[in-house]
Amino acid sequence: xxxxxxxxxxxxxxxxxxxxxxxxxxxxxxxxxxxxxxxxxxxxxxxxxxxxxxxxxxxxxxxxxxxxxxxxxxxxxxxxxxxxxxxxxxxxxxxxxxxxxxxxxxxxxxxx
Amino acid sequence: xxxxxxxxxxxxxxxxxxxxxxxxxxxxxxxxxxxxxxxxxxxxxxxxxxxxxxxxxxxxxxxxxxxxxxxxxxxxxxxxxxxxxxxxxxxxxxxxxxxxxxxxxxxxxxxxxxxxxxxxxxxxxxxxxxxxxxxxxxxxxxxxxxxxxxxxxxxxxxxxxxxxxxxxxxxxxxxxxxxxxxxxxxxxxxxxxxxxxxxxxxxxxxxxxxxxxxxxxxxxxxxxxxxxxxxxxxxxxxxxxxxxxxxxxxxxxxxxxxxxxxxxxxxxxxxxxxxxxxxxxxxxxxxxxxxxxxxxxxxxxxxxxxxxxxxxxxxxxxxxxxxxxxxxxxxxxxxxxxxxxxxxxxxxxxxxxxxxxxxxxxxxxxxxxxxxxxxxxxxxxxxxxxxxxxxxxxxxxxxxxxxxxxxxxxxxxxxxxxxxxxxxxxxxxxxxxxxxxxxxxxxxxxxxxxxxxxxxxxxxxxxxxxxxxxxxxxxxxxxxxxx
Numbered sequence: 001x002x003x004x005x006x007x008x009x010x011x012x013x014x015x016x017x018x019x020x021x022x023x024x025x026x027x028x029x030x031x032x033x034x035x036x037x038x039x040x041x042x043x044x045x046x047x048x049x050x051x052x053x054x055x056x057x058x059x060x061x062x063x064x065x066x067x068x069x070x071x072x073x074x075x076x077x078x079x080x081x082x083x084x085x086x087x088x089x090x091x092x093x094x095x096x097x098x099x100x101x102x103x104x105x106x107x108x109x110x111x112x
Numbered sequence: 113x114x115x116x117x118x119x120x121x122x123x124x125x126x127x128x129x130x131x132x133x134x135x136x137x138x139x140x141x142x143x144x145x146x147x148x149x150x151x152x153x154x155x156x157x158x159x160x161x162x163x164x165x166x167x168x169x170x171x172x173x174x175x176x177x178x179x180x181x182x183x184x185x186x187x188x189x190x191x192x193x194x195x196x197x198x199x200x201x202x203x204x205x206x207x208x209x210x211x212x213x214x215x216x217x218x219x220x221x222x223x224x225x226x227x228x229x230x231x232x233x234x235x236x237x238x239x240x241x242x243x244x245x246x247x248x249x250x251x252x253x254x255x256x257x258x259x260x261x262x263x264x265x266x267x268x269x270x271x272x273x274x275x276x277x278x279x280x281x282x283x284x285x286x287x288x289x290x291x292x293x294x295x296x297x298x299x300x301x302x303x304x305x306x307x308x309x310x311x312x313x314x315x316x317x318x319x320x321x322x323x324x325x326x327x328x329x330x331x332x333x334x335x336x337x338x339x340x341x342x343x344x345x346x347x348x349x350x351x352x353x354x355x356x357x358x359x360x361x362x363x364x365x366x367x368x369x370x371x372x373x374x375x376x377x378x379x380x381x382x383x384x385x386x387x388x389x390x391x392x393x394x395x396x397x398x399x400x401x402x403x404x405x406x407x408x409x410x411x412x413x414x415x416x417x418x419x420x421x422x423x424x425x426x427x428x429x430x431x432x433x434x435x436x437x438x439x440x441x442x443x444x445x446x447x448x449x450x451x452x453x454x455x456x457x458x459x460x461x462x463x464x465x466x467x468x469x470x471x472x473x474x475x476x477x478x479x480x481x482x483x484x485x486x487x488x489x490x491x492x493x494x495x496x497x498x499x500x501x502x503x504x505x506x507x508x509x510x511x512x513x514x515x516x517x518x519x520x521x522x523x524x525x526x527x528x529x530x531x532x533x534x535x536x537x538x539x540x541x542x543x544x545x546x547x548x549x550x551x552x553x554x555x556x557x558x559x560x561x562x563x564x565x566x567x568x569x570x571x572x573x574x575x576x577x578x579x580x581x582x583x584x585x586x587x588x589x590x591x592x593x594x595x
Contacts, residue, residue, distance in 0.1 A: 003156030003190035004197070007140065007582045009593070010468020011148035014197050022192035 084110040123203040124167035127160065130199060131536040133572060135579025142575055143198060145208050147468035147539040149578065150197070155182055155190045163200055170202070209527040210472035213479065215518045219270035220277060220480035222263055223494040226292050227254045227284040228486055232318050233355045234340075236387050236414035236422045238495060239284070243417050243551045246498040251487045254289050259488040260296040262507040266490075268307050270512055277304065281315035281335075282483075282494045290326060297333050316340065316383070318352070319364040322371055331375040338383050339368055343396035344403070350389045351422065365404060372405045381408040381456060386432055387422040393435025401454050410456030411436070415548050418562070433566060437573055444577045448584045461574040462581075464540055466592040471526065471542040478504065478520045482512065492520065492556075495547040501556060502546070524557050531559040537571045 006015045074086050074093065084090030089110075096106040129144040139152045141160075152160065155177070162168060162176060170191070177187045194200045198208075228248045230240070239246055264279065271277045279300055281293055297313060304311040314336035330337060341364060342348040349359025372380060382400045390396075393411060400406045413432065416423040424432070439455040443462075446453035453459070473479055477493035482504060484490055485497040490512055492502030502520070505513035526532060529543040543549070544560030544567070552562060581588055 001193045002153060002186055003159065003193045004141070004150040004152045004199075006148070007151055007579070008147075008149040008466050008468045008589075010146055010470070011143075011150050013468070014143070014146055014148040014150075018193050018196040021196045022189065 124169050125163045125173060125200050125202055126167075126205075127163055128198050128201050128205060129536065131572070131575070132160075133575045133579060135576045136583035138579065138583060140575070140579045141199065142465075142536070144536045145210070145470050145539050146198065147465075147470040148197070149465065149468065149575070149582075150199075151579075151582075155186060156194065156199075158182075159190060159194055159200065210470060210525075212472070212522055212525050212527075215514050216272070217479055217521075218272035218274050219267055219482060219512075220274060221280060221476070221482075222267045222278075223280040223282050223481065223483045223497075224255060224260060224263055224296070225282050225284065225483065225485050225494055225497045226260070226286055226289040228498065229253050229288055230283060230285045230318070231288065231320055231354065232285065232360055233353055234385075235351045235353075236385060236416060236420075238415050238547065238551070241416075242420060243415070245496065245501065245547075245550065246485075247500065248486075248498050251485060251489075251498055253486065255292055255484075255486040255488075257292065257295050257299075259484070259486070259507060260292055261299050262488065263484045264296065264300045264303055266507050266511055268303055268309065271309070274309070276310040276312065278312045278314070280494075281313070283316070285321065286315045286317050287321040287326065290321075294329065297335075301333075312336070314338065314378075318360065319367050319371070320360060322364075322367040324370065324374065327371050327374045330371075331377050334377040336378040337371065337375065337380045339364075339371070339380065339406075340383050340385065341368070341400065341404075342384050342386075342390050343392065344399045347390045347392060347396060351385070351387055368404055368406075379408060380406065381410060382406040384409060384411045385414050386411055386424055386428075387414045387416075388424055388428060389422070391424060391428045391432050391435075393432055394438055397435075397439055397455065406454065407452075408454045408456045408459075410460070415545070415551050417551055429563070429566060433569055436570065440573055440577055444580055447577075447581045447588045450585060450588055458574060458577070461540070461571065462578055462589075463592045465571075465574060465578050466589055468539075470539040473521070473524065473526065474542040474544050474546070477546060478502070478517055478524070492546065501550060528557065529559045531561060535564065535568070537564075537568045540571055541567045 001015055001018065006012045074083050074090075084093045086093065093110060094107055097103040131142040131144065133140050133142065139157055141150050141152060143150070158177065158180065159173070162173060168176070173191070174184070174187050178184060191200075195202070228239070228246070228251065230237070233240070235241065238244060267277055267279065279296070286293070293315070300311050313333055315330075316338040317340070319339045319341065340352070342350070342352055345359065345361040348361040352360045354360060382404070384396055384400070386393075396411075397409050400409045411432075413424045413429065414422060418425070436457060440458045443453040443455050443458040475481075475493075481493060482490050483492065483494040483497045484507055487498075488507040488509070489498060489503065490505040490507060491497045491499065492504060496502035503513070504516050504520070505511055522528070524546065526538060526542050532538045532541070532543050535541070544563065546556040549558040549560050550556045552558070552560065
């Protein structure tokens with residue numbers, strides 16, 4: 001919280017409730033400490049490539065395009081990301097995309 | 113950054129319920145009714161100052177803060193936090209009240225009035241004075257083993273899945289019935305071992321009958337002891353006298369010193385009853401700590417109809433608060449240095465503030481605690497034992513009267529005490545003692561309006577002290593973490 005700091009035990013409970021209600025996925029936003037590179041942890045599996053940064057903190061070493069990320073959110077994950085979901089609303093969104101590395105341009109905009 | 117067109121949303125921001133206070137140069141909020149304590153950061157202070165001054169719609173407030181150099185992201189998250197923590201709101205606030213617990217709320221403690229007799233005749237005693245409500249005619253003078261054992265059985269049964277229960281021995285003078293103390297402790301130890309529960313004991317005594325054998329028994333069974341004493345000889349002997357009028361000080365002090373010397377397995381506290389002639393808080397505290405050797409001293413004004421001569425009255429009461437204030441700041445000094453101070457009233461309030469207690473009821477009476485009279489009548493608490501008010505069954509004849517208990521809990525819930533609904537101190541006070549209310553207003557469900565200002569003054573003081581300790585020596589507060 002940036003507006004106030006919890007002092008007693010009840011305030012820490014209130015803080016947890018407030019963060020649950022207003023907080024975002026911190027791991028995707030927080031920077032590492034001073035002089036440190038921050039490696040995000042998220043909902044994709046460890047062995048799924050495609051995070052926005054590689055181990056050096058840049059994008060050069062990524063083994064697949066960043067758009068590969070979309071598939072994890074679109075298919076495997078129930079996370080309410082701003083990605084068309086395969087379950088209900090965009091069942092055929094990736095029909096023309098057999099291989100993400102080659103066909104990612106065929107993944108088009110979806111209008112809800 | 114482009115300036116968006118401002119379209120006001122539904123309602124302007126308003127402040128919700130809280131009590132602001134300052135300590136060690138910082139600003140704090142005590143939130144009502146949650147009991148949460150927060151230190152305000154810069155942007156939080158700014159939002160509250162602005163919303164407090166004028167009606168502001170969200171877009172206006174955001175613009176105002178942007179103009180003051182805050183970043184939009186910080187403003188948005190601050191407003192979201194303050195709104196979700198119930199500091200500010202848009203629109204009308206729904207009244208927030210704690211829930212009424214259901215009828216199965218488990219019992220945690222019974223208070224056994226092991227006798228209704230006493231060898232002292234203290235003028236202010238609620239059991240014998242003009243304000244007494246107990247009707248002991250026809251009741252046995254001493255509780256017998258069968259009733260005490262049935263009480264323990266009832267406690268074990270009604271405590272449901274609680275792992276730990278507590279038996280308090282009370283009177284009259286508790287030590288007039290030592291044989292019952294011994295047999296009940298032995299019985300409760302055995303029964304609780306069978307039931308797989310922990311059991312703890314405490315008692316209150318006037319100390320006149322203490323001897324080494326009794327003290328060794330108390331130490332062996334880790335019985336917590338509260339000693340009633342009102343200060344030095346002059347002050348104590350004003351009210352705490354034998355039936356022939358002699359003061360009790362000279363009799364009790366050597367025995368108390370022996371108790372403090374021999375009994376080290378549980379806490380031993382002094383309990384001072386303040387009355388018209390006995391309101392010298394500082395003097396009493398110093399005497400009991402430094403001369404007698406207590407490590408903890410608590411004060412409470414005598415419960416009395418205001419017409420009684422010994423009633424402390426509003427003027428003396430402000431002097432008492434002055435004495436409390438002096439001791440409380442001394443407590444703060446000790447706490448900042450990491451030392452324990454013996455002023456129980458401050459310690460207890462700080463502990464409640466630390467956990468952020470938000471009470472639906474002023475105390476555990478009728479909820480986790482019940483009193484039992486010498487004949488086995490179950491009552492709201494020890495103060496209502498053998499009174500027609502607050503009757504809640506019988507230990508052998510039907511057990512706890514759950515219907516009466518539930519009825520009491522519904523009619524005495526904070527939600528039914530309308531006078532309290534606008535008071536910021538209600539999370540810790542919840543209307544005050546039922547017995548005090550009954551003596552003053554003839555109604556257990558009345559809020560104790562005669563000491564509202566005093567309660568608010570005391571809680572504001574303790575909040576400021578809490579804030580100071582939180583800033584200067586936060587590790588001191590960790591001692592309040594265990595339950």
